Amino acid sequence: MLGTTYRVKRVDIVSDRRTAILNQKDAMELSLREQDRVKVSSDGEWVIAIVETTSTLVEPGEIGLLERCREALCVEENSEVRLMPAERPTSVEDIKKKLQGKELSKDEIVAIIDDIVKRKLSDIELSAYVTSVYINGMNMRETADLTRAMVDTGDTISFDTGPIYDFHSVGGAPGNKITLLVVPIVAAGGLLVPKTSSRAISSACGTADILEVLCPVTLKAHQIRSITERIGGVIAWGGGVNIAPADDLIIRAEYPLSIDPHPQLLASVMAKKKAVGAERLLMDIPMGPETKVPDEKIARGYAKDFISLGDMLDxxxxxxxxxxxxxxxxxxxxxxxxxxALVALEGKPSPNSLLDKALGMAAILFSMDGHRDPLNYAKELLSSGKALAKFKEIIEAQGGDPDVTSETVKMGKYSAQVRATKDGYVSSVSNHAIVKMVRTAGAPKDKGAALVLEVKEGDAVDPGDVLFTLYADSERKLEKAVELSRKIKHLSVEGMILERIPAIHEVGGNR
Amino acid sequence: MLGTTYRVKRVDIVSDRRTAILNQKDAMELSLREQDRVKVSSDGEWVIAIVETTSTLVEPGEIGLLERCREALCVEENSEVRLMPAERPTSVEDIKKKLQGKELSKDEIVAIIDDIVKRKLSDIELSAYVTSVYINGMNMRETADLTRAMVDTGDTISFDTGPIYDFHSVGGAPGNKITLLVVPIVAAGGLLVPKTSSRAISSACGTADILEVLCPVTLKAHQIRSITERIGGVIAWGGGVNIAPADDLIIRAEYPLSIDPHPQLLASVMAKKKAVGAERLLMDIPMGPETKVPDEKIARGYAKDFISLGDMLDxxxxxxxxxxxxxxxxxxxxxxxxxxALVALEGKPSPNSLLDKALGMAAILFSMDGHRDPLNYAKELLSSGKALAKFKEIIEAQGGDPDVTSETVKMGKYSAQVRATKDGYVSSVSNHAIVKMVRTAGAPKDKGAALVLEVKEGDAVDPGDVLFTLYADSERKLEKAVELSRKIKHLSVEGMILERIPAIHEVGGNR
Known part of the structure; x- marks a missing residue:
């Protein structure tokens, strides 16, 4: 019976943080400071918690336990628990090594990721990890070990058959619904694609948000496996399965600083693909103004890193x-x-940018499978209706209605058109502005919230022409989106002469 | 009346964290994620809080407010408050600049320190600041601006008279009670020394913990000023006054990682001295094994930086x-x-290391005042009893008993002697081991906890000679300290021949 005895006081907060709240006097007695760790035990159960101190919430002799801690210990209000100072996890020393610019061994990386997934690190320690990786980077060997550690700390799917194909977009381009075309096309063409997709974080909607309009996307790992084996393709929400769970926990510290450390980005993407058993992977790297990749040099750098990392991960x-x-x-x-997406699969007139990209990506996947004429093969699968049939199979397998058509999809009940005020050409369309308007209209939560462009870059417009239509599920949100459209620069319309420089008439003397 | 209305639910945690707990559904509705900020307002009062989300603690339509937040808003359970998404403080962008290795302007540094003191930054953001300063450093201009920002965000003391002297030890050497000698000596010699000292963090005791045995050390800023003006010297606990309050808040993020970013260390020390109006400052840089400064090169680096920073701060x-x-x-x-310290001031036999250091430091301070024979002046003030008289004046001014003598100080009630088991010479005394034993005996909280060395480096010992005596206020803690003394290497006793290398007899063939 080691350690000092304390009386439990419940603190009714449900948080993953493992926190033990002590009176300042007790903390001093035990030589404990805030952020130190203690082992709290009762009848064989124990947890490691991070200390917070208070002079009022708990009395000397009491210990405040957040609900998760209390449940893990199976104790109630006024139960007795024993307390002992505990060492910091060794991974804190490993994080410090990265702070000092040193290379981390495989074991050190595994220790860090393991402790992150087990919620053993405080926000301060987690942030130090993210910040030091952002500043000091990781080499390819470290990044590959990081990827494997992220895979190993979550669920994985393995197939008896193969090869398993996958593709992924690094994101940044709005309207990128190509997954809803590519997966049915390549599955109809005989490839196996267990695709997991994300929901929107800062974008208007992720692929999971889009497909959810047509069918459930929260699938279990065994469903992803069996649907892929049976039908060839699946489109599941990655967050609904416990694959690479470290990612969300690390994003928690990246988000407030809007940083995305390069090795962490590489590892997060590749871990999610590795975890679903992908062997052949196509990466889509959208490049251009207001994307994540502003120029070709950076795009090629990403490409090189994804390919090298892939080599190390087989x-x-x-x-x-x-x-x-x-x-x-x-x-x-x-x-x-x-x-x-349904309009395109149904063979009705569709934007070139969507068709070209989706067919092009499908063709690359077919060529990775050794196809001689992959682009025409992809086109044939689309125009013959085989891709549409496959898409409906997928929708049905995931629990949706296979009789859905582009005409049965419900848009937002309220809409408003935004029109040009002068003539000219659309010189640019702002990705950021469009995302902001669609989010203001209620996306990703309100499924009907949308913006539909009537014109795109290079199109000629006259005053009064519709530039785009905004949709929303509620009148109030539509009003807010329309209001925003008046304030931000969304589509730039300019004459062919962008600026006129008048002749200079000198005023005054010869200075 | 802007923003959405929510019903207050009290969350009975007293924490400086400004947290608003929302149901996940509401957070999604408002496009808010964990770590985002919201403006919560009621009847003209408002606070900016950091969002945490829950699926159980509060229902949709409710907002959980920690006590400090609730008090700041003057609202009760079930009151209505309004909620609006709020921007991140601009200082988060400034921290990101330091992450990217850029130099920060004065305004950016001021914004960061201001937000730290106002508790506007989350642990993740604070840790990113500390980590990025640790890795990317700061130049002298930035460090000087950081120092000024730390001074300006707290209370300051200014004197009509002067010059104001001060001294400070960067710490790391146990038993460094010289402040209790230096302040009385130099104050008796006519200098003005408004000394603030710290309590122990990881050491056995700080100067404030020591002097507290003789008199109160928690003084108000005006008391530090008036006692210095009246008597010449004061020794107050720095943590009891609101000088450079950013320091403690920044240490909160440094402590879990045991890092002490160099520019932050420089600024923290200098800010506390600048804030009490110090114009002439002597820095004590203890060097040697198991201190903060292992070698002379590092020691000289510290010295150079303190001097340069001093120049920039006048x-x-x-x-x-x-x-x-x-x-x-x-x-x-x-x-x-x-x-x-009292024994030395009373003129009784005292360790040379203590007398030499205290008199040497006092002499440097006198020489900074232009004294021609500063060392003899210091010695004369000590041997004449003038320093002791001044010390008693200080004790009385701070509210203690001026009739105290070295014999009235109460040591721990329980004691135990630790003896040598072999003969030889003391080749080393481990600072870390000694601190650990004294803390185990109850320091800094138990005033009587102590270790008194009978021998020091270079002394000859025979088996059975006492190496040191341990004291404690409780029998249990004494036992634990004695137990520890058996396990750790504290004093090394070795013969003059440290190791014998026997002749090598080759066993076996010619491999």
Whole structure:
């Protein structure tokens, strides 16, 4: 019976933080400071908690336990628990090594990721990890070990058959609903694609948000496996399965600083693909103004890193640098994008940017499978209706209605058109502005919130022409989006002469 | 009446963190993520809080407010408050600049320190600041601006008279009670020294812990000023006054990682001296094994930086590199150190290391005042009893008993002697081991906890000779300290021949 005895006081906060709240006097007695760790135990159960101190919330002799801690210990209010100072996890020393600019061994990286997933690190320690990786970087060996550690600390899917194909977009281009075309096309062509997709973080909608308009996307790992084996393709929400769970926990510290350390980005993407058993991977790297990749040099750097990392992880990776300087297709928003994808699969007139990109990506995947005429093969699968049939199979397998058509998808109940005030040409479409308007209209939560472009870069417009239509599920949100459209620069319309420099008439003397 | 209305739910945690707990559904509705900020307002009052999300603690439509937030808003359970998304403080962008290795302007540094003091930054953001300063550093201009920002965000003391002297030890040597000698000596010699000292963090005891054995050390800023003006010297606990309050808040993020970013260390020390109006400052830099400064090169680097920073802050700084490889004097622990200081002031036999260091430091301060024979002046003030009289004046001014003598100081009630088991010479005394034993005996909280060395480096010992005596206020803690003394290497006793290398007899063939 080691350690000092304390009386439990419940603190009704449900948080993953493992916190033990002590009176300042007790903390001093035990030589404990805030952020120190203690082992709290009761009847064989124990947890390691991080100390916070208070002079009022708990009395000397009491210990405040947050709900998760209390449940883990199976104790109630006024139960007795024993307390002992505990060492910091060794991974804190490993993080310090990275702070000092040193290379981390495989074991050190595994220790850090393991402790992150087990919620053993405080926000201060987690932030130090993210910041030091951002500043000091990681080499390819470290990045590969990081990827494997992220895979190993979560669920994985393995297939008896193969090869398993996958593709992924690094993001940044709005309207990028190509997954809803590429997966059915390549699955119809005989490839196996267990695709996991994300929801929106800062974008208007992720692929998971879009497909959710048509069918459930929260699938279990065994469902992803069995649907892929049976039908060839699946499109699941990655966050609904416990694959690479370290990612979300690390993003927690990246988000407030809006940083995305390069090795961490590489590892996060590749871990999610490795975890679903992908062997051949195509990366879509959208490039252009207001994307994540402003120029070709950076795009090629990403490509090189993904390919090298793939080599180290026994994955064959190819990359496509795509144009992302304006939205893909014309629709942005969950329902609008689902509808636009269905229109394309139904063989009805569709934006070139969407068709070209989706068919091009499908063709690269087919060529990775050794196809001689992959682009025409992809086109044939689309025009014959085989891709549409495959998409409906997928929708049905995931629990949706296979009789859905582009006409049955419900757009937002309220809409408003935004028109040009002068004539000229659309010289640019701002990705950021469009995302902001669609989010203001209610996306990604309100499925009907959308923006549909009537014109795109290079199109001529006259005063009064519709530039785009905004949709929303509520009148109030539509009003806010329209209000925003008046304030921000979304589409630039300019004459062919952008600026006139008048002749200079000198005023005054010869100075 | 802007913003959405929520019903207050009290969360009974007293924490400086400004946290608003929202149901996940509401957070999604408002496009808010964890770590985002919201403006919560009610009847003209408002606070900016950091969002945490929950699926159980509060229902949709409710907002959980920690006590400090609730009090600031003057609202009760079930009151209505309004909520609006709020921008991140601009200082987060400034921190990001330092992450990217850029130089920060004065305004950017001021914004960061201001937001730290106002508790506007989350642990993640604070840790990113500390980590990025640790890795990317700051130049002298930035460090000077950081120092000024730390001064300006707290209370300051200014004197009508002058010059104001001060001194400071960067720490690391146990038993360093010289402040209790230096302040009375130089104050008796006519200098003005408004000394602020710290309590122990990881050491056995700070100067404030020691002097507290003899008198109160928690003084108000106006008391520090008036006692200095009246008597010449004061020794107050720095943490009891609101000077450079950013320091403690920044230490909160440094402590879990045991890092002490160099520019931050320089600024923290200098800010506390600048804030009390110091114009001439002597820095004590203890050097040696198991101190903060292992070698002369590093010691000289510190000295150079303190002097340069002083120039930029209009402070005349001199530095003394001192030997800190074993304790100063023989006593370690609050009461024992107070007693040893009194013994020296009373003119009784005292350890050379203590007398030499204290008189040497006092002499440097006198020479900074232009004294021709400063060392003899210091010695005369000590031997004449003038320093003791001044010390008693200080004790009385701070509210203690001026009739105290070295014999009235109470040591720990329980004691145990630790003896040598072989003969030889003391080749080293481990600072770390000594601190650990004294803390285990109860220091700094238990004033009587102590270790008193009977021998020091270079002394000859026979088996059975007492190496040191441990004291404690409780029998249990004494036992634990004695137990520890058996396990750790504290004093090394070795013969003059340290190792014998026997002749090599080759066994076996010619491999």
């Amino acid at each position: 994955m064959h990776v190819e990359c496509a640098i795509t144009y992302g300087g304006q939205p893909i297709g014309r629709a942005i928003g969950p329902a609008a994008e689902a509808r636009e | 402070m005349h700084v001199e530095c003394a590199i001192t030997y800190g490889g074993q304790p100063i004097g023989r006593a370690i622990g609050p009461a024992a150190e107070a007693r040893e």
